[in-house]
Amino acid sequence: MARRKKGRDISGWVVVDKPAGMSSTNAVGKVRWAFNANKAGHAGTLDPEATGILAVALGEATKTVPFVTDAQKAYEFTVKFGEATNTDDTEGEVIVTSDTRPSDAEIEAALPAFVGExxxxxxxxxxxxIDGQRAYAMARAGEEVDIAARPLFVERLEMIARADADHATFEMECGKGGYVRSIARDLGAALGCFGHVLTLRRIWSGPFTLEDAVPLDRINDMARTQELDEVLLPLEVGLADLPECRVSAEGATRLANGNPGTVISSEADFGEMAWASFQGRPVAVGVYRSGELAPTRVFRL
Known part of the structure; x- marks a missing residue:
């Protein structure tokens, strides 16, 4: 007999403003405990020293995590010039230094090379x-890791402030799998001065913004209270980038049983991934084809 999961059957999204000094996994654990939820996950890891948007899914909302993870994200970060570290941020050891400092014009001229594909x-x-092992584990063991380059789409990269010769602050919008630390490292190398991330903050992630975010301390203060449930966003918020298909009661029943359901109105094109709703309630996610939705994920709400 399968072990019954402990906690409440509660579903939705909690947008956490993660503090520095905590891993994403630990932050998710604190949210799960605070809500006494039986299931939780997150849509996109933040480095321990990074702050900002960490979108935490509870219950059935975990089925929508891939759609938020794949969405565009935006970051504000400060680069310190003149030093490279082995972690590409302040957590690591300085491995090389330079007395060279770029001008504003040189920085602006270098940025286009980091935009686009x-x-x-x-x-x-x-x-x-790498060969089944995490790169950080190998690096901590003193191994030199050979990591292949990966494609990344950068929508925008702009310098928004220059406090002094040693520092510059940027905003970047990018797709899934982007490493801000790599941008800082490679920008410093391109400018001939080296560089690493000093501070990093995620300012939005897919449909979630800082306006939605709740500080983790506030979540802890409201833990296990009815008041906390008021910060929970509906499951369908995580589906904001997908078109909606509305279905009848019969269609909803068929979808709930894993079968294609008839769509009565649709915003989706043929072959497009979409989500189905019945009376405003999310029923499933699937592929829209000629008046039907073939489900790939079904919500048990």
Whole structure:
């Protein structure tokens, strides 16, 4: 007999403003405990020292995580010039230095090379798997990790502030799998001065913004209270980038049983991934084809 999961059957999204000094996994664990939820996950890891948007899914919302993970994200980050570290941020050891400092004009001239479809090598200390092992585990063991470059789409990269010669602050919008630390490292190399990330903050992620975010301390203060449920966003918020198909009661029943359901109105094109709703309630996600939705995920709400 399968072990029954402990906790409440509660579903939805919690947008956490993650503090520095905590892993994404630990933050998710605290949210899960606070809500006494039986299931939780997140849509996109933040480095421990990074802050900002960490979208946490509870219950059935975990089935929508891939759609948020694949969405565009935006970051604000500060680069310190003149030093490279082995982690490409302040957590690592300085491995090389330079007295060279770029001008504003030189920085602006270098940025276009990091916009559009680019190839990016993840940091040595990253969660990328090499022969079944995490790169960070190999790097901590003193191994030199050979990580292949990966494609990344960068929508926008702009310098928004220059506090002094040693520092510059940027905003970047990019697709799935982007490493801001790699951008800082490679920009410093391109400018001939080296560089690493000093501070990093995710300012939006797919449909979620800082306006939705709740500080983790506030979640802890409201833990296990009815008041906490008021910060829970509906499951379908995580489906905002997908078109909606409305179905009848019969269609909803068929979808709930894993069968194609008839669509009565649709925003989707043929062959497009979409989500089905009945009376405003999410029923399933699937592929729209000629008046029907073939489900790939079914919500048990």
């Amino acid at each position: 680019i190839m990016q090598v993840p940091p040595q200390f990253s969660a990328v798997k």
